Amino acid sequence: MSQTWPLEVINTLTLCEHVGKTTITLRGGPINATAEERKTFEAGREGMQQGFKGTLDQLAEYLANASNTADREIVSTRVVDAPRELVWKAWTDPDHLAQWWGPKGFTNTFHEFDLRPGGIWRFVMHGPDGTGYKNKSVFVEIVKPERIVFDHVSGPQFQVGATFAEQAGKTEITFRMIFKSAAECAKVRILAVDANEQNFDRLEVQLAKMASWATAA
Numbered sequence: 425m426s427q428t429w430p431l432e433v434i435n436t437l438t439l440c441e442h443v444g445k446t447t448i449t450l451r452g453g454p455i456n457a458t459a460e461e462r463k464t465f466e467a468g469r470e471g472m473q474q475g476f477k478g479t480l481d482q483l484a485e486y487l488a489n490a491s492n493t494a495d496r497e498i499v500s501t502r503v504v505d506a507p508r509e510l511v512w513k514a515w516t517d518p519d520h521l522a523q524w525w526g527p528k529g530f531t532n533t534f535h536e537f538d539l540r541p542g543g544i545w546r547f548v549m550h551g552p553d554g555t556g557y558k559n560k561s562v563f564v565e566i567v568k569p570e571r572i573v574f575d576h577v578s579g580p581q582f583q584v585g586a587t588f589a590e591q592a593g594k595t596e597i598t599f600r601m602i603f604k605s606a607a608e609c610a611k612v613r614i615l616a617v618d619a620n621e622q623n624f625d626r627l628e629v630q631l632a633k634m635a636s637w638a639t640a641a
Contacts, residue, residue, distance in 0.1 A: 429468075430454035430461040448483075450476055494608040498613055500620035501600045506631040508588050510638075511595045512569035514630055515586065522547070524626040527619040528620065539566060580612055597624070 435452040452472070456464045497568045504511060518537040525532055529552035536546040545561040558578060565573035572586045582603045589596040601622060603609040 428460045428464040430457040430465055432456050444497075448480060453619070456505075465562060478563060485559075493602055496603045498601040498607045498609065498616050498620070500617070500624065501597065502599075502621075502624040503594050503596045503622070504628055504631060505594050506571050506628075506635065507593060508590050508595045508630060510634055511588055511597065511627075514634060515528060515572060515588075516568075520630060520634065525549075525623065526626070526628040527622040528626065539563060580608060582608075582612070597627075598625075 432455045433452055434455050438449045438451075440447045440449070447641045456463055457465065489528045493522045507515075515526070516533050516539055521537075522532040523630050526549050531550045532547050533550065534545075534547040536544050538544050541563055541577065542565045545559075545563065547559050549557040549559055552556065559576070560578040560585075561574045563572070564583070565571060570588060573583065575581070575583050578601070582601045585598075585600045585602070587600075589598075601609075601612070601616065602614065
């Protein structure tokens with residue numbers, strides 16, 4: 425950067441709603457600058473405008489992708505009568521997680537559970553008829569005690585985002601499954617909506633057990 429570049433530059437961002445759309449205006453200019461600093465700023469204006477345009481183009485692409493997930497996602501929510509710390513433990517301690525994960529009547533055998541970005545979660549889910557379903561996921565994001573994101577890389581492939589919000593001693597859980605295509609999402613939705621509710625039911629049973637154990641201790 426030039427030595428005559430202004431030491432202070434103020435940028436102003438305005439967002440104006442316009443019939444369901446938003447006009448974004450970004451203005452910038454030097455303050456308390458010398459004549460030479462202002463001249464340098466003006467000389468670099470075209471480059472800055474190109475940079476800002478690239479940033480806004482990326483923002484538009486991100487928003488377009490974000491708004492287009494509705495037909496590719498399955499969202500389930502439940503408010504459970506347990507503090508967020510206990511819910512987090514039920515989700516992140518494999519000994520507890522194995523007891524409730526999956527629909528009613530299913531059990532689990534965990535082979536690997538490495539709770540960190542890039543870590544592997546590998547297990548077999550056993551159906552009521554004895555059929556084993558191999559599962560493999562890769563953790564993407566872990567933000568204690570707020571959020572867990574992982575990619576389910578064995579078929580069917582999708583990304584899961586689970587968030588945990590405090591609600592006066594209770595916890596609101598939002599479980600979001602995002603698929604690569606609407607068609608794949610539609611196939612899974614037939615079973616997943618009800619299965620997710622059963623999963624929540626089993627979680628609540630496990631949370632009640634955990635709370636009773638803590639009280640007994």
